Amino acid sequence: MRRHRGDRIIVAMTLLLLFAGLIIIYAIGPMRANFLNATYGGDISENHFFIRQLINVILSIVAFVIAYKIPYEKMRKWGKWVLILGIVLSAGLWVLAKVGSGLAKCELGACRWINIGSFGSLQPAEFLKLGLLMYLAQLAASRKAEGSINKSDFWLPAGVASIVSLFFVIVVQKDLGTGVVLIAIILGTIFASGVELKRFALVLGAILIAGVGVIVTSPHRVERVKTFFNGDGADTYHIENAMIAIGTGGLTGVGVGNSVQATGYLPESINDSVFAVMGETFGFLGLGLVVMIFVILLTRVMRVAELADGMEQRLMAVGVFSWIMVQMSVNVMAMTGLIPLTGITLPLLSYGGTSMMFVTVALGITFQLSCYTKREKEMKQAKFSNSHLKKRRLNEDSRSRRR
Amino acid sequence: MNDKRLKFLKIMLYAAVGVILIRLFVIQIIQKNDWVAKAEAQHTMQNTIKAKRGEIYMMDGSEPVAIVMNEQVYTIVVDPMTVDEEELKRVIFTDDLKDNLIVEMSDVTEDRSRRYMIVAKNVSREQAKKIEEADPTGVWLKGMTKRVYPEGSLGARLLGFVNEDGEGQYGVEGSLDKELSGKDGMLKTVADVNHVALSIGNDNVKIPAEDGKNVVLNVDRNIQSNVEKILARKMEEFGKDQASALVMDPRNGKVLAMVNLPGYNPADYGKVDGAEVYVNRVTSDPYEPASVCKGFTFATGIDLGVLNAQTTFYNNGYEIVDGWQIRNSTYGRSDLLGTRTIQDAFNWSLNTGSMFALRAIGGDPTQINEKGRKTLYDYFVNHFGLGQETGIELFEARGLINDPVEGDGRDSMYANMTFGQNLMVTMIQVASGYASLINGGEYYTPTIVKGYMDEGVLIEKEAAGPVRRAVKEETSAQMREMLWGTRASQRLYGIDRDGYYIGGKTGTAQVIRDGAYSMDEWVATYVGFGGRAGEMPQYLVMVRIWKDGETTGAEQYAMPVFNDISNYLIDYLKIKPGA
Structure with a gap:
């Protein structure tokens, strides 16, 4: 397949979200610094969070460009290794936490980050997301081609990789x-690979049963679910304050820099709760716009899947779609009180480097893949008229000759 | 087949986004006001801007001096969750502050989940400054003002005190609480989660405090102080435990001293045996002042033209009214029986004389009648202001003058009233009435407030003129003469100096015990005036002294107190002797 111009809407939407996140961090970063200083007696400068976020954004754009530039044919070979790195890092983190090393960064009994000195911290789970996505896409595509997609040739390695990843993320890192x-990525790729629906339903059922088991066996999760339905506890305070922020925004918002909830009332104002602060600042219109940008971005990602030239490319795009859609929805639904808090960031908008960078890498790959899609017209016309197709090919030939 | 699955995924996206948008619409558009109300309740911080309580001044001659002042003190509050133990030990739990601390170090550290705890009170400005410089974490200072009394207990029962809640109690602090306390201001701001005011939004409201007025009293601190000393000395000398005294200028009703003993320390007002010691008896404790009221009775007769000092009557030593035998206190002295003048009746305090006067007022020499009672009531109440609040700027009791018509035994009641029993009046009422008897006949509302200090300058209140004419000028002149004569007749010890015109009247009251007048429990009263011979009196002094369960005679106990005060006033007011 010949390379053509990529889908620039993907780039534009990505940049728009990154930029919106920057504005919010610029406005509330000083409040966050002030709050942390006053509460814990720190000495964080006013621009600390903005400058960091600016660096994160720049690095993320660089990562996007790199992921776009390196040919996918080359990159796909690294997929397995990214997954293995993720598992190794997760296992390492587990060990570090067990021995109480300072390299393991823990919050409220959950050790999810590895300290890497002045660079901040690294979240192995992000490696798992990207690695598992790439690995499953390749595996499913090749098994599909071999016709063994419904056999243990596919299910066994896919199952092992998924279960190991999920074990580290859910059980170890809580x-x-x-x-x-992760489950969204797994299910999305498998679903789109064309496995028998019967088998897919089995997987879905198994995950649901496991999910209930995981919640019931962990007192910390039972508590979270309970408080969500009872309306008390720290999570309730968090959700209530997120909703106060969103609610006060009204139709048009209170304006940049006028958020009061961000002055310390709303926990995690710059990270997980940034959507709520955006609601207070920009109102219903602003949030509507943000959500619509996500929708446009995700439809374009899905378009890459629809027009993908090969199964692997298609599954890559579907995985990215599932990833961003579920992460966005889970974050936003928690902020609006629709589901219990889980503590994940809003892709591209929340403060923080690792999460943002992995999302832009995924989007960078998607953008690259959008350069190798079939033409939309081609797809439709192929069904109806061969003559049109011939004509089209002629045109294309002449165009390429002109180049 | 695969396209269908991709479409399904897209539909999932649209469904999720649809749910989110509907939810956002509900929260941001439909429920907006509820969330705004919740936000306001959470964000708004309302602080009171404390108005400064006014100070109280007395006069020192012609200069106002502060008697009750304010001092800035601090309360130390800690946040047990964030404090540093070492720092606390070094800065707060020190020997320097041990008198102020109200908790132990261990009380702070035993439960560190708390966020607010008061550890010390009444910390001085210097100590507070040291703490501020050390700036320990989780410690803050709350400033507040405390009353201080540079003159100690001087005038305690006149001034009152300020309680823990900052409310004025008793005395000037109580009655002028509104003026002294001013009006608190308010600061309403949006604050961050640590209660630091934010500049976000324009709903911030600031109403500045109106500080209280600095009240300047007519009371002269030297007179107040010396009258207190004289009273205390005499109480000790006579073995009496209760005494009150009042000094006023009869020419305008200004109160120069108002003393009640025993006193108390207003800085430590809680350490008293009972609340009785807070009461300003001069204005709030009605009693029966006895024979000093003969002055009011005779003045009424003179003013009506039915008698004068030389009018004679027959003194039988007692009279029977409504079946009661009413005797003179000199009942046993046969030398006083027979035809006597009104002046004699005043000098010897003959109750038969004042009862005669009441008959004369009624126009029937043989018996007391309704006209006499009504007229006496009118003079007592409407002319001399007895049984009425005088209008002084202090808490007052009203007392009681019984109705001249309604009720049984009015004749005997009014017979008793002619010599100051069977009625309830306060010292300030009697003194103000007496002032009108001797100052030319005009009644002035007694006043304790001279004016206000505004930035170090005394702004005097406009002087109120006389309220009414109590008696004719000639009546007043005759009363001065009679009072001078009475005092002259009793002046056994040669205590009044030459060149001064000094008069007065004793009153020894029987006290009602178990519903009857007791024969062995008396209260002594003396009211008198003084000044340069040939001039209007410059001061009026009223003294009341007693001890529960004892006979305290006025001539023996109250008059000597007056004598000392009178002599002191002549010196202090630099009154030159007249011809």
């Missing part, structure tokens, strides 16, 4: 939010 995103 990160149900990221677990849900």
